[in-house]
Amino acid sequence: MSFLQSFPRNYNIGRILMGIGMFWFWLLIIPDKFYFKSPISMELQDFNSLKTILSLAVPLVAYLVITECKEFLAVRGLGLCLLMAAAPILAAAWQEPHTFKFLMPLYAYAMIVKGLFMVGMPYLTRDLINWATVNSGRFKVLSILGLAYGVTILVCSILFWGS
Numbered sequence: 012m013s014f015l016q017s018f019p020r021n022y023n024i025g026r027i028l029m030g031i032g033m034f035w036f037w038l039l040i041i042p043d044k045f046y047f048k049s050p051i052s053m054e055l056q057d058f059n060s061l062k063t064i065l066s067l068a069v070p071l072v073a074y075l076v077i078t079e080c081k082e083f084l085a086v087r088g089l090g091l092c093l094l095m096a097a098a099p100i101l102a103a104a105w106q107e108p109h110t111f112k113f114l115m116p117l118y119a120y121a122m123i124v125k126g127l128f129m130v131g132m133p134y135l136t137r138d139l140i141n142w143a144t145v146n147s148g149r150f151k152v153l154s155i156l157g158l159a160y161g162v163t164i165l166v167c168s169i170l171f172w173g174s
């Protein structure tokens with residue numbers, strides 16, 4: 012609980028999370044003409060011509076954000092990582108024929124919404140953490156609910172998605 016309460020203003024963790032998120036984004040938009048080909052590069056359709064500019068701007072923006080935006084950097088970095096992690100989860104669940112396939116996209120869309128709020132309004136995450144950790148009983152109930160959702164996904168993956 013004490014780690015969660017100090018997390019929003021933890022600058023060192025924020026630098027790490029923001030660096031991971033920006034590097035992940037950079038790997039997605041890097042053009043094919045660079046000195047190496049990214050294994051996770053994606054097409055930007057009408058914006059493919061901007062890949063070179065973006066691939067040069069992302070490291071600069073990452074540096075500026077990490078050095079100049081010290082308030083709630085950990086929350087913003089975690090939000091960026093949540094946004095980046097939602098795409099592979101949605102891609103993995105795409106065209107799954109099983110009945111309980113909605114559990115993973117539901118989680119991914121929750122990650123997207125939470126990530127957008129974390130990046131845009133990080134003080135809400137601080138307030139949510141303060142609300143969740145106001146007493147140990149509430150924290151335990153929320154932890155058990157999260158664990159139950161994880162166990163549900165694990166059981167469904169073993170029983171239904173194991174092919």
